[in-house]
Amino acid sequence: VAGRALSTPDDTASQVRLRSRPRREDIAAVRELAAAAGVFSGAEQSVAAELVAERLERGIESGYLFTFADIGDRPVGYTAFGPIPMTADAYDLYWIVVAPEAQRAGLGRRLLEVTEAIVRRGGGRKLYVETSSRADYARTRRFYRRAGYSQAARLVDFYADGDDKLVYCKELPGEARGS
Numbered sequence: 543v544a545g546r547a548l549s550t551p552d553d554t555a556s557q558v559r560l561r562s563r564p565r566r567e568d569i570a571a572v573r574e575l576a577a578a579a580g581v582f583s584g585a586e587q588s589v590a591a592e593l594v595a596e597r598l599e600r601g602i603e604s605g606y607l608f609t610f611a612d613i614g615d616r617p618v619g620y621t622a623f624g625p626i627p628m629t630a631d632a633y634d635l636y637w638i639v640v641a642p643e644a645q646r647a648g649l650g651r652r653l654l655e656v657t658e659a660i661v662r663r664g665g666g667r668k669l670y671v672e673t674s675s676r677a678d679y680a681r682t683r684r685f686y687r688r689a690g691y692s693q694a695a696r697l698v699d700f701y702a703d704g705d706d707k708l709v710y711c712k713e714l715p716g717e718a719r720g721s
């Protein structure tokens with residue numbers, strides 16, 4: 543399905559509906575979103591789609607949680623995240639993608655805020671996200687910093703020579719009791 547042109551940021555914000563439960567059509571939709579982002583390799587696009595497939599197959603036991611932002615019957619952005627095994631209260635944000643035509647309208651931030659709220663409700667106190675030091679990820683790094691994430695680690699030449707892995711982390715406050 544071709545992407546609808548979204549005229550203003552306000553249009554995008556008012557049309558969006560958020561949902562957590564993945565559907566079978568999301569497997570293809572997520573692959574398309576990852577491809578359209580322009581920064582993910584074919585292998586990465588496949589992994590993004592596989593997380594949805596695995597969740598549909600194994601349910602919550604898969605450890606993969608999602609937030610989808612739909613306009614009409616089609617997601618224009620999503621996050622995939624989940625608890626990190628063998629940690630007390632750490633979660634990983636595996637993917638965050640917003641369709642190019644829906645970017646810069648606050649949707650990425652909204653998806654991240656909802657994701658953080660779900661993590662907190664599940665007992666998570668730290669949310670980690672990995673990204674690359676490459677120049678084409680500069681806007682992504684800025685996005686995380688603006689959302690309150692700080693760099694926790696750098697693995698030099700991790701992805702390739704000259705392409706470091708950066709680990710960002712945000713500490714999440716505990717849920718207030720009785721609220």
Ligand SMILES: CC(C)(COP(=O)(O)OP(=O)(O)OC[C@H]1O[C@@H](n2cnc3c(N)ncnc32)[C@H](O)[C@@H]1OP(=O)(O)O)[C@@H](O)C(=O)NCCC(=O)NCCS
Pocket residue numbers: 579581637638639640641644645646647648649650651652672673674679681682684685686688
């Ligand atoms: C990163 C991404 C999810 C941001 O989504 P978005 O909906 O465009 O982000 P928002 O509109 O909520 O922007 C929030 C802040 O991020 C920053 N930001 C987002 N896109 C930016 C861009 N293209 N250039 C500069 N800053 C940008 C801005 O500082 C913005 O804050 P501001 O409005 O106060 O200036 C989106 O650009 C994307 O899908 N990128 C490709 C995929 C990707 O890199 N995913 C992360 C993989 S690790």
